[in-house]
Each structure stands twice: as structure tokens, then as C-alpha cells.
Amino acid sequence: MNDVDRLMAVMETAFDPHWREAWSRKQIEDSLALPNTYMLLADKAGQIPRNGDAAEGFVFVRRAADEEELLLIGVRPNVRNTGLGTKLLQRFFDVAKANGSTRVFLEMRDGNPAVSLYLRCGFRQIGRRKAYYRTLSNEAIDALTFAKDL
Numbered sequence: 001m002n003d004v005d006r007l008m009a010v011m012e013t014a015f016d017p018h019w020r021e022a023w024s025r026k027q028i029e030d031s032l033a034l035p036n037t038y039m040l041l042a043d044k045a046g047q048i049p050r051n052g053d054a055a056e057g058f059v060f061v062r063r064a065a066d067e068e069e070l071l072l073i074g075v076r077p078n079v080r081n082t083g084l085g086t087k088l089l090q091r092f093f094d095v096a097k098a099n100g101s102t103r104v105f106l107e108m109r110d111g112n113p114a115v116s117l118y119l120r121c122g123f124r125q126i127g128r129r130k131a132y133y134r135t136l137s138n139e140a141i142d143a144l145t146f147a148k149d150l
Contacts, residue, residue: 004028006041006055007074014057014074018136019109023072028060031071036063040095044079046087057084059092068096070106073114085114089121097150104150109133110142123148 001009008025015022023031031037041048041055049055057075061068070092075084096104106123108114123146132143 001052001054003039003041004032006049007039007058007060010055010058010074010076011072013076019112019141020134020136021072021109023060031060031062034062037061037071038063038095040088040091042084042088042091044082044084046084046091057088059088061092061096063096063099063101066100066102068092068099068101068104070104073106085117086121089117093121093148093150102150104148105145107143107145110144115144118146121148 004025007028011022011028028039032039038061040059040061042057043049043053044056046057056079058073059070060072062071063069070089073085073088075088093104104123106118107129108118110128125144126147127145129143129145131140133141135141
């Protein structure tokens with residue numbers, strides 16, 4: 001099992017299809033082919049999974065100049081509310097700083113329960129895009145943009 005396999009295994013369980021947030025394998029692989037796009041995988045303890053071990057969570061990131069965008073974060077439902085999301089975000093912040101980044105961004109759908117995690121980790125809302133996302137039932141949902149200075 002390679003790292004993309006591990007990420008996709010988490011993706012399949014972490015995202016409710018109704019919200020249309022999950023990416024396809026092709027989208028992930030195409031993005032990883034671009035410079036400055038990377039993933040961080042985590043086991044239950046928030047550490048890099050050992051060879052052959054499954055991932056329990058991931059972040060997927062794109063860097064441009066001195067900024068990084070958190071494209072996706074996913075944690076398996078059975079390990080939510082254990083601190084894994086916080087550990088993944090801290091690793092992301094550490095890597096971003098090591099990359100020379102001074103600010104990180106993310107965008108999420110309005111009503112996403114992960115907002116409490118982002119606010120606890122120091123993100124603040126800086127924008128809103130009206131009716132940016134569509135659910136499977138074609139419901140329009142606003143996008144919220146958040147930033148954090150490193």
C-alpha cells in the first residue's frame with residue numbers, strides 16, 4: 001500500500017458524499033504531480049505511519065511563495081475527537097514554517113463541524129463566498145475562508 005492508497009482509504013470514510021468534499025484519486029495524483037503540493041499522513045497517535053500500517057488521518061496541502069493552503073484534512077470517524085486533527089494541524093504548521101511560509105489558509109463549507117477545530121488552532125475567518133458549494137441535492141452552501149499567521 002503506497003501513501004496515495006493510505007490517503008484514499010481515509011478519504012473514503014472521512015467525507016459524507018452528500019457534501020461532495022472528497023477528492024477522487026485522479027485529483028489527488030494530478031495535484032501531487034505539481035510542484036509544492038504534498039500530503040502528511042498520521043496514525044492514531046498523530047505520527048507518520050510505519051511501513052504497511054494504515055493511516056488514520058491526513059492533510060493535503062499546496063504551497064505558493066510564502067503561503068500554504070490546506071486543501072483537505074481527513075480523519076477516520078472512529079478516531080475523531082481524540083486530538084488527531086489537532087496533531088495533524090500542528091504538524092502542518094511545523095512543516096509550513098520549515099518551508100518558509102508565514103501564513104496558512106483554508107476554505108470550508110459553512111456549517112462544517114470542523115470549524116471548532118480550526119478556531120481552536122488559531123485560524124480566523126477572513127472571507128465568505130456566497131453559494132460557492134453545491135450538495136448532491138443541489139443545495140447551495142457558502143464557502144468560508146480562514147487564515148492563520150505562523
